[in-house]
Amino acid sequence: MADDWRGRPGPIAVLTGAGISTDSGIPDFRGPRGLWTRNPIAELASTYQNYVADPQLRVRAWQARRDNPAWKAEPNAGHRALVDLERSGRAVRILTQNIDRLHHRAGSSGRKVLELHGNMLEVVCVSCDARAPMRETFDRVAAGEPDPACVECGGILKSAVVMFGEPLDEQVIGEAAVYAQKCDIFLAVGTSLRVHPAAGLCELAVGSGADLVIVNNEPTPYDELATEVIREPISEALPRIVAELIAAV
CATH class of the missing domain: 3.30.1600.10 (SIR2/SIRT2 'Small Domain')
Known part of the structure; x- marks a missing residue:
């Protein structure tokens, strides 16, 4: 059943892309x-x-x-939902492709957020x-x-x-791979899953036994690997998913 994944009690890895920040006024x-x-x-x-x-x-x-409109942007319901997930006591890591630091500003612990593509503040x-x-x-x-x-x-x-043509930090992507391999649930939220090696974390997670759940408006190359694909707006879908995850355990 597609909803079985919600009851898995283990660690959760969340890969976030530009789509989670569009409701904050930052274009993808x-x-x-x-x-x-x-x-x-x-x-x-x-x-x-x-x-x-x-x-x-x-x-x-x-x-x-x-x-860049990101300088004036504020966290939205999607960012805040991931803060709720962390504060619920669930083991969670956010692997973000975003550079806007909105996860931090929403209240996610810095040690829980891994910035795969760097940040715009430096x-x-x-x-x-x-x-x-x-x-x-x-x-x-x-x-x-x-x-x-x-x-x-x-x-x-x-x-x-990190620009196109630059390598990702090996330590950062190595840590992300470890989280992908150890999680029970891998959420891919607001990402086209076309930029590697970040996108490849999905395949790594599935290969290690995780359920892959994709929340994105457009199709991705990894949809066929997913346990469930959700096409709803992220600021609506993610708070609901987080509430279900918290209630299920």
Whole structure:
């Protein structure tokens, strides 16, 4: 039965993607109204090789970062539902592809959230790995530096977000794989499941005996592996799913 998975008492891993944050006013990437669908240049600027090679593209990228709606976004019912799940006492880990830190702001424990693709609150130098707060770098842009350089070595600065063409942090993806292998239930929420290696966590979880539950408006490559696929709006579906999980154990 499709609903049998709700009664499994073991650990829960939750992979979240851009879709969980759309109700907070942050557009997804590949949907009909997605950021990259409407603005292909934004996707171009998300590729590491392009970004490093083209100073004018970096200038446009800094402006786009300053205008990102995520800076004004607030957590929504989907984020808050995962906080309720954690506070219920269930063993849960959030493996997020998002960079907006809305899980943290909603109240999820930092140690329970694994950021697979980095975060937008910091900048990092591509040469010496020095880090600085994004807000400080925005101040430099506003003061007249359209493409601010690293204050430590003069290298190129980028958001502390993993770009296309960059490898994920091996330790981070290794921890995510461990959670995927140990969970009883693997929820994939608001993700197209087209970006690897994050998407491959679904197959890893199923191969280790977990039930895969996909909550996403659009079809994904892993739908056939799922115990259940839910097409409802995430801010409605996730609170209900969490309530059912809490009540079932």
